[in-house]
Amino acid sequence: MSKPSRRNPSARRAGPPRRRPGWLWPTLGVATSLAAMGLYLVIGPGAARSRASDPSRAVTAAPVVHEVVAENHPGSATDEPSSSPESPSKNPPGPAPEGMAWIPGGTFLMGSTDGTMRDALPVHEVTLDGFWMDRTEVTNRQFERFVRETGYRTVAERPPDPKDFPGAPPENLVPGSLVFTPPVGKVSLDEPYSWWRYVPGADWKHPEGPGSDLAGREDHPVVHVCWDDAIAFARWAGKRLPTEAEWEYAARGGLEGKRYVWGDEFRPEGRWRVNNWQGPFPIGNTAEDGYPRTAPVGSFPPNGFGLVDMAGNVWEWCADWYRPGYPSGPRKDPRGPDSSDDPNEPGIPKRVQRGGSFLCSDLYCTRYLPGARGKGATDSGASHTGFRCALSPRRTHEGRPR
Numbered sequence: 019m020s021k022p023s024r025r026n027p028s029a030r031r032a033g034p035p036r037r038r039p040g041w042l043w044p045t046l047g048v049a050t051s052l053a054a055m056g057l058y059l060v061i062g063p064g065a066a067r068s069r070a071s072d073p074s075r076a077v078t079a080a081p082v083v084h085e086v087v088a089e090n091h092p093g094s095a096t097d098e099p100s101s102s103p104e105s106p107s108k109n110p111p112g113p114a115p116e117g118m119a120w121i122p123g124g125t126f127l128m129g130s131t132d133g134t135m136r137d138a139l140p141v142h143e144v145t146l147d148g149f150w151m152d153r154t155e156v157t158n159r160q161f162e163r164f165v166r167e168t169g170y171r172t173v174a175e176r177p178p179d180p181k182d183f184p185g186a187p188p189e190n191l192v193p194g195s196l197v198f199t200p201p202v203g204k205v206s207l208d209e210p211y212s213w214w215r216y217v218p219g220a221d222w223k224h225p226e227g228p229g230s231d232l233a234g235r236e237d238h239p240v241v242h243v244c245w246d247d248a249i250a251f252a253r254w255a256g257k258r259l260p261t262e263a264e265w266e267y268a269a270r271g272g273l274e275g276k277r278y279v280w281g282d283e284f285r286p287e288g289r290w291r292v293n294n295w296q297g298p299f300p301i302g303n304t305a306e307d308g309y310p311r312t313a314p315v316g317s318f319p320p321n322g323f324g325l326v327d328m329a330g331n332v333w334e335w336c337a338d339w340y341r342p343g344y345p346s347g348p349r350k351d352p353r354g355p356d357s358s359d360d361p362n363e364p365g366i367p368k369r370v371q372r373g374g375s376f377l378c379s380d381l382y383c384t385r386y387l388p389g390a391r392g393k394g395a396t397d398s399g400a401s402h403t404g405f406r407c408a409l410s411p412r413r414t415h416e417g418r419p420r
């Protein structure tokens with residue numbers, strides 16, 4: 019599914035954006051224009067062009083962000099996945115850290131031959147060492163503890179930096195995030211900006227914006243977290259984000275060439291296996307699986323490795339930069355490209371997301387399938403974006419992960 023980003027006004031898709039006199043943010047709808055999206059609404063078209071339309075950004079943005087991340091997260095190199103020239107480690111090095119499952123080392127075919135997922139080609143052989151993986155997506159309860167102990171403020175809670183949006187009126191630099199908002203009437207499925215609204219005040223504690231809260235959602239996956247937020251949590255937890263290869267290998271659960279993470283039948287024995295979308299998208303979610311938005315983690319059966327929600331519920335950040343396609347040939351513990359490039363939105367540094375969300379369905383977005391790929395701007399979360407963590411075996415005894 020193509021997703022808007024916090025920083026991206028979607029100007030390229032929308033054509034030249036139209037200036038809206040008076041910055042009528044509070045009264046603007048989202049279905050009237052693709053330009054009515056993201057921070058463009060609250061910041062302005064000049065700033066938008068500086069990020070999305072300046073070709074020079076395409077060659078500078080990714081390294082800049084990489085440096086910023088390295089600066090903000092010193093020592094991140096020690097969190098990288100292990101890579102051993104020896105045979106992949108099959109057996110766990112010790113007892114499982116709380117909430118984690120051992121993913122035995124092995125070789126699998128990474129990618130997808132689905133004709134709609136050309137960025138997941140070529141299918142290629144990947145060999146991985148064993149590693150630990152969180153059984154569930156990081157929950158609101160877990161993220162609350164992280165915030166309570168560290169005082170961390172997510173990117174969505176911070177005012178956008180004026181340096182990123184030169185010329186923007188200060189009153190428009192307001193914290194917020196993207197919230198799925200079903201349109202009133204039928205819209206084109208080619209216009210995802212029709213169902214995404216930039217909501218001031220939306221953040222992980224307020225998933226639908228001011229007035230919403232986490233009551234009863236303590237065990238739902240945390241959302242509105244961007245890649246930088248996920249990295250901050252992972253470091254606090256003594257863990258790291260999974261590489262994209264690790265994520266896909268773990269999602270497949272030991273199965274080979276299956277359509278879903280649980281097999282080839284969508285509803286074996288009539289049981290729902292994934293929190294996704296039922297009914298006409300994006301206006302009529304019948305929620306036959308029981309959940310119109312996020313579901314408590316583990317509401318559906320685990321895959322072969324004991325992991326839950328490796329399809330649907332929320333997108334999950336991976337460590338890798340996003341570029342369409344893979345290098346050909348076999349790989350050992352790949353860590354992705356050195357920089358980002360999304361031809362659809364050049365100049366917007368993006369990391370890989372995996373697993374799809376509660377918005378996916380076979381009628382619109384099948385990117386909850388195990389070989390499918392997603393992507394997101396590093397500073398953009400949304401109401402369907404979360405993550406889970408991984409841990410290298412050699413790190414298991416270097417400190418007790420939270």
Ligand SMILES: [Ca+2]
Binds near residue numbers: 294306307308309310
């Ligand atoms: Ca659902």
